[in-house]
Each structure stands twice: as structure tokens, then as C-alpha cells.
Amino acid sequence: MKYYIIAGEASGDLHGANLMKAIQKHDPDAIFRVWGGDLMESAGGILVKHYRDLAFMGFLEVVLNLRTIFKNINFCKKDIENFQPNVLILIDYPGFNMRIAKWAKKKNIQVHYYISPQIWAWKEGRIKSIKRDVDAMYVILPFEKDFYEKKHNFKVNFVGHPLLDAINQLPPVDEDFFRKKNKLNQKPIIALLPGSRKQEIKKMLEIMLSVTADFKDYQFVIAGAPGQERSFYDQFLTKTNIRLVQNQTYQLLEIATAALVTSGTATLETALFKVPQVVCYKGGRISYEIAKRVINLKYISLVNLILDKPAVTELIQSDLNTKNLKKELNSILTPEIREKIFLDYYDLEQKLGGIGASENTAKLIISTVN
Numbered sequence: 001m002k003y004y005i006i007a008g009e010a011s012g013d014l015h016g017a018n019l020m021k022a023i024q025k026h027d028p029d030a031i032f033r034v035w036g037g038d039l040m041e042s043a044g045g046i047l048v049k050h051y052r053d054l055a056f057m058g059f060l061e062v063v064l065n066l067r068t069i070f071k072n073i074n075f076c077k078k079d080i081e082n083f084q085p086n087v088l089i090l091i092d093y094p095g096f097n098m099r100i101a102k103w104a105k106k107k108n109i110q111v112h113y114y115i116s117p118q119i120w121a122w123k124e125g126r127i128k129s130i131k132r133d134v135d136a137m138y139v140i141l142p143f144e145k146d147f148y149e150k151k152h153n154f155k156v157n158f159v160g161h162p163l164l165d166a167i168n169q170l171p172p173v174d175e176d177f178f179r180k181k182n183k184l185n186q187k188p189i190i191a192l193l194p195g196s197r198k199q200e201i202k203k204m205l206e207i208m209l210s211v212t213a214d215f216k217d218y219q220f221v222i223a224g225a226p227g228q229e230r231s232f233y234d235q236f237l238t239k240t241n242i243r244l245v246q247n248q249t250y251q252l253l254e255i256a257t258a259a260l261v262t263s264g265t266a267t268l269e270t271a272l273f274k275v276p277q278v279v280c281y282k283g284g285r286i287s288y289e290i291a292k293r294v295i296n297l298k299y300i301s302l303v304n305l306i307l308d309k310p311a312v313t314e315l316i317q318s319d320l321n322t323k324n325l326k327k328e329l330n331s332i333l334t335p336e337i338r339e340k341i342f343l344d345y346y347d348l349e350q351k352l353g354g355i356g357a358s359e360n361t362a363k364l365i366i367s368t369v370n
Contacts, residue, residue, distance in 0.1 A: 004085035006035040008054045008093030010196045010226050011265040013037030015162040016091050022362035033083050052227040077103055087369045091115050101133040112136045112365050120147045121297050127152045136368055138361045142351050160357040167272055168355045173254045182245045187219045191256040193266045196225040205236050208260045210322040223249040258332050267301040276332035276341045279314045306351055311344035
């Protein structure tokens with residue numbers, strides 16, 4: 001069969017690639033045309049657009065780039081029509097994908113949505129569009145099934161979280177080799193996960209790196225984002241205890257002692273590697289003020305949302321400053337706090353279910369389309 005898959009971010013590229021591999025097990029003749037990244041291309045997809053050309057962060061940046069966004073949407077529609085897929089698979093990225101879903105439904109193209117838009121956080125009114133335009137929805141967070149089925153009477157499939165698959169597939173890390181290869185010394189590592197977009201990375205690293213002088217017994221290692229050139233990070237490598245590794249975030253987390261993490265999927269990844277973390281977020285003033293008024297959530301990290309309690313500390317906007325970051329980092333380096341976090345991480349993993357999200361989703365998609 002012919003599959004057209006759209007992912008607009010690095011995490012979507014990872015989960016899309018694993019889904020493609022699972023589909024190929026049951027459909028060896030599968031043909032993929034994809035919007036995603038290097039991983040989806042490596043998995044056998046014909047790459048139409050790279051996610052680094054699609055990512056616009058914050059309300060203001062989206063408004064300023066509306067012309068480019070709508071140009072991409074129109075191009076995508078024409079490309080889908082020319083390809084004539086058996087099924088369209090959308091991965092998160094709702095601002096773009098929901099518009100494509102509406103168009104595709106009118107063209108009688110089957111629309112399957114893997115990794116639901118976070119309508120439980122904001123824009124709950126999108127449920128009307130989802131009911132109208134999506135043939136099958138595959139959710140990865142346990143509370144999403146009740147949200148859709150009990151609150152909105154829309155049947156969905158809870159398939160488990162694909163991060164469990166991604167982590168389970170990793171070979172063990174040879175720590176000595178990893179340190180030598182990346183020119184790291186033997187000091188314990190504090191991992192810095194500042195995000196994936198240049199605008200976001202600059203903002204977050206400025207504050208994350210402000211505490212390095214207070215932790216001389218540790219080395220701070222930046223997880224370079226896929227798609228960003230190493231030269232972009234040179235401006236941040238100004239001290240002897242700051243290093244960079246690229247395209248090795250999971251290997252870094254496997255040996256890290258603690259982490260400072262920008263809010264997003266990375267908070268859950270860090271938790272699944274059992275690394276105590278401080279969650280950081282600081283957006284543009286206008287974007288933050290808008291978000292504060294439209295998003296109705298107790299927490300911003302997936303860890304706390306899934307557990308429904310403040311298992312990890314969140315420093316948001318004005319609270320994210322050098323003084324608070326130093327205090328919270330000191331806290332997660334103490335044995336008693338670390339033990340508490342580890343217990344919460346165990347509960348988190350139980351709630352997410354076992355491995356197999358990619359396989360479960362692939363089987364459901366193939367059986368439904370057939």
C-alpha cells in the first residue's frame with residue numbers, strides 16, 4: 001500500500017520512523033512519502049519536506065510566517081493528490097495537520113491520526129473537526145482515552161507510548177567509549193536539553209548555562225538538536241566544563257546524573273531514562289501572555305500531567321532565573337530527593353503501559369485500511 005505521513009517536529013520524525021518500520025513488517029511492499037526528517041528518510045520514506053523548514057515557535061512567529069505556512073499547506077495538498085495514497089497518517093503537529101485532514105476527508109482519503117493533538121490542554125473545540133475529519137485516532141497518553149471517549153463520545157485507540165519502543169531498541173551504552181569519543185572527562189554529567197529550534201535553544205541555554213560556575217565538580221553537556229549545525233553551538237561552548245554531543249541525546253541521558261530540560265517531549269524522555277530533572281520554560285512575553293490565557297493546565301511537563309502531581313520541579317517564565325535554577329539543581333543532586341523522583345518515575349512508566357505502540361498502531365492502520 002501507499003502511505004503518506006506528515007510529521008512536523010523531531011519527535012514526530014522519531015515516532016514516524018518507528019511506525020514505518022512496524023508497517024514494513026506487515027506490509028513489505030509499503031511505499032512511503034513523508035514530511036519529517038532524517039530518521040523517516042532512513043526508514044525508507046521519500047522525504048518531501050524536512051521538519052526544520054516547518055517549525056515556527058510561538059504565536060508571534062506563526063503570525064509572521066503565515067504566508068510560508070499556507071504555501072506549504074497548498075503544496076502538501078497537491079503532492080498528496082499526485083501521490084494518491086491508500087491512507088494519510090498524521091503525526092501530532094495539529095496547526096498544519098488538521099487543515100490537511102479537513103481537505104483530505106473531502107477527497108475521500110482515509111485519515112489516521114497518530115499521537116493526538118493536545119486538545120485537552122487548549123483548543124478543545126478542535127474535537128468537532130477531529131470527529132468530522134479523522135477516521136481513526138491513536139492516542140499515547142493514558143488519560144487521553146477517557147478524555148475522548150467519556151467526555152466527547154469519540155472512540156480512540158490507546159496504543160501505549162512510542163518512547164518506550166524507542167528506548168527499548170537502544171543498544172547498551174559503553175560509557176568509557178562515549179566519553180572518549182565526545183571528549184568528555186570523568187566528572188558526573190548534567191545534561192542540558194534546550195529544545196530543537198534556534199530561537200528556543202538560544203533563550204534556554206542562556207539561562208541554563210548561567211549556573212555552571214556553581215557546579216565545578218560536574219560537567220554540563222548540551223544535547224545538540226537534530227538538524228542544527230555544530231557551528232551554531234560554538235557560541236555557547238565558552239567554558240571548560242561545557243561540552244556538546246550531537247544526535248546522541250538518548251546515550252547522553254543514559255549516563256547523565258541530572259538534567260535541565262526545556263518543557264516538551266524531552267521531559268518524558270528524561271524521566272524514562274530515570275534522570276532527575278528540572279523542567280524549564282521561558283517564552284516570548286507576548287506569546288507567554290497569550291498562552292497563559294488560553295491553556296488550562298495545572299502543569300506544563302508531561303511527567304507531572306500523567307502523574308497528576310508535581311513530581312518534577314517546573315520553573316516557568318520569571319521563575320526561571322539563575323537563583324532558582326541553582327537551588328533546584330542542588331536539590332535534585334541530593335540522595336533523598338533523587339530517591340523520591342525515582343519512585344515517581346517508576347509509577348510513570350507503569351501508567352504508560354508496556355512497549356509496542358508502533359506495532360499496535362501499524363496493525364490497526366493496516367487492518368482498518370484493508
